[in-house]
Amino acid sequence: MMAEGQLKEGIVAGRLSSMEYADNFSDLNAPLDAHEARVEADRCYFCYDAPCMTACPTSIDIPLFIRQISTGNPLGAAKTIFDQNILGGMCARVCPTETLCEEVCVRETAEGKPVQIGRLQRYATDEAMERSKQFYTRAEASGRKVAVVGAGPAGLACAHRLAVNGHDVTIFEARPKSGGLNEYGIAAYKTTDNFAQAEVDYVTAIGGIEIRHGHALGRDVSLAELADGHDAVFLGMGMSGVNALRAEGEDAEGVVDAVDFISELRQADDLSTVAIGRRVVVIGGGMTAVDAAIQSRLLGADEVTICYRRGQENMNASAYEQDLANVNGVMIRHWLQPKRVLTEGGRTVGVELEYTRLEGDRLVGTGEMLVIPADQVFKAIGQSFEAAPLNGSGSAIALERGRIKVDAEGRTSMPKVWAGGDCVVDAREDLTVAAVAAGRDAAEAIHRSLTANGRA
Known part of the structure; x- marks a missing residue:
């Protein structure tokens, strides 16, 4: 009625x-329990040439983490996932796996029923987060400071990888909460129980990451100021125009x-x-x-x-x-x-x-x-990218088709500044996993630029 x-x-x-x-x-999809996860993991063929791994924007070793689940090692599976995608828990919930890893699964080709890779990934990552299991420790302090604009998937992934490498990171986030698209833009039935904030806490538990909320680029801080006060800057503010x-x-x-x-x-x-x-x-x-x-x-x-x-x-x-x-x-x-x-x-x-x-x-x-x-x-x-905060407060950054132009390593035209996620040209919009990959890869490029012969 x-x-x-x-x-x-x-x-x-x-x-x-x-x-x-x-x-x-x-919750749209109930989580798998340990028995259900083992049964589903046993459906995997553990393909040598793993098309699922190729289809994943973060290149997670999917056959390996599924084998780890099948042998009763969900924490090992979680580490395999987090090594490539530190936001693997959210991606397991919101990734369109039906058009990525599961679409190319050999089981899908043969039977029309792929291995439930997303649900297996959620099982493993939830196990690690519920146990507060941290797999990474910070390297020796490098003495280098990096500013990250935006506490969304790209910014968080970048900050975590930089912190692991010993750099100090300050994230400038315009909104009252971190998470970006994961916190503000995902359907409520896909991510319940305040999971987005739990994941932010898990990611920042590595240490060396400070988040300043209510700090908008172009309003509260300029790009020139960030570049002058830090050894590198990463722009991951996403799309704000409609x-x-x-x-x-x-x-x-x-x-x-x-x-x-x-x-x-x-x-x-x-x-x-x-x-x-x-x-x-x-x-x-x-x-x-x-x-x-x-x-x-x-x-x-x-x-x-x-x-x-x-x-x-x-x-x-x-x-x-x-x-x-x-x-x-x-x-x-x-x-x-x-x-x-x-x-x-x-x-x-x-x-x-x-x-x-x-x-x-x-x-x-x-x-x-x-x-x-x-x-x-x-x-x-x-949505559209609002470029005014970039070029109204410092050296101009080259744009292409209304978004930030970057090279293969995420470098912009401005010295010491990288960018990734939805704000860059040719980004895969609204895809959390693609933003994570962009932030992670930019962090590795920044780390290389800040080190000489392997030392800061």
């Missing part, structure tokens, strides 16, 4: 009972950035305080669109529709995520682009969209229109 609060018109909070909120936002719909009326009451909605939900101590519309339309085709749509349904929205301007095969959200949306009652409609947000008395009442088609490689409108009733519209059409 529909909850009484769910019948309310407009954007309101408290549509569901406390029990419904708890059930809807419980692309516009370019539709008439998009500033109307009820039109919200999807990333802001997800952030509000993630930071809510009580989900019953998060307001949601009865009819919701999400514009976009990526992971953010799917996360916003599913969570709208879980908060009590009656009708949720994702509208994407191209076909299903062009959506950035994986087939698994699209299926998850469908299972949760979200309708996904393709070949539609927004033209106008309809309002009454300043409030959103619907979206007018135009059907699209391809003419060669060019997307064009057909002139045929459609109206979908809605009291809330989420914009999830991608």
Whole structure:
């Protein structure tokens, strides 16, 4: 039976009972227990040429860590994972394994049922974190200081690897909490029990890492100051701008950035305080669109529709995520682009969209229109990098296609400054594991630059 609060018109909070909120936002995938992990690990062929390892952006030795689980050594498995990906616990929860390691698993090719690599990785890393098992000690102090901008996946991975190598790291984070995308941008049902902060604590337990919250580049500290006061700087601040719909009326009451909605939900101590519309339309085709749509349904929205301007095969959200949306009652409609947000008395009442088609490689409108009733519209059409804090306060950094240009080692055009994650050109956006790899590799490049003949 529909909850009484769910019948309310407009954007309101408290549509569901406390029990419904708890059930809807419980862990998406229950963790494996020791027996289940051993059984699943035994399905692995331990391939010599391991296509799963090649598909992993952080190149984790997947056959090795699975063999360690199968022999009853989950802590050894955790170390194998953390050697390549210190944020392996979060990646096990949010990585699109269905399009990475599990997609190329030989079991998937042969049977259509891959080894559950992500769940095995979670089992091992959770075991280590629950036991507070630290595998690394700091090298002898180098006397070198490195500034890291952004306490997201790239910044944390960079800071940890630098600290292991004996360097002192100060992270400058604009928000009140660390974690970046992991804390503010991931669907609440994918990472429960405040896991993002637990992982930050685990990563920084190595020592030598100070985090200064509320310090934004370009506002509280300049890039020139960081470069002058440190031996190296790593920029890992991600994407902070949101692309516009370019539709008439998009500033109307009820039109919200999807990333802001997800952030509000993630930071809510009580989900019953998060307001949601009865009819919701999400514009976009990526992971953010799917996360916003599913969570709208879980908060009590009656009708949720994702509208994407191209076909299903062009959506950035994986087939698994699209299926998850469908299972949760979200309708996904393709070949539609927004033209106008309809309002009454300043409030959103619907979206007018135009059907699209391809003419060669060019997307064009057909002139045929459609109206979908809605009291809330989420914009999830991608984010943009805000470059003003970089070049407004020091030596200019070269940009390309609106993002920071770097070489193969993550170096920017500015001396002593590296960058990685979503803020750099050609980054794999919103992919935690790719950001971790970028931060880790930049840290190794910084370490090499700060040492001579192996000594600081």
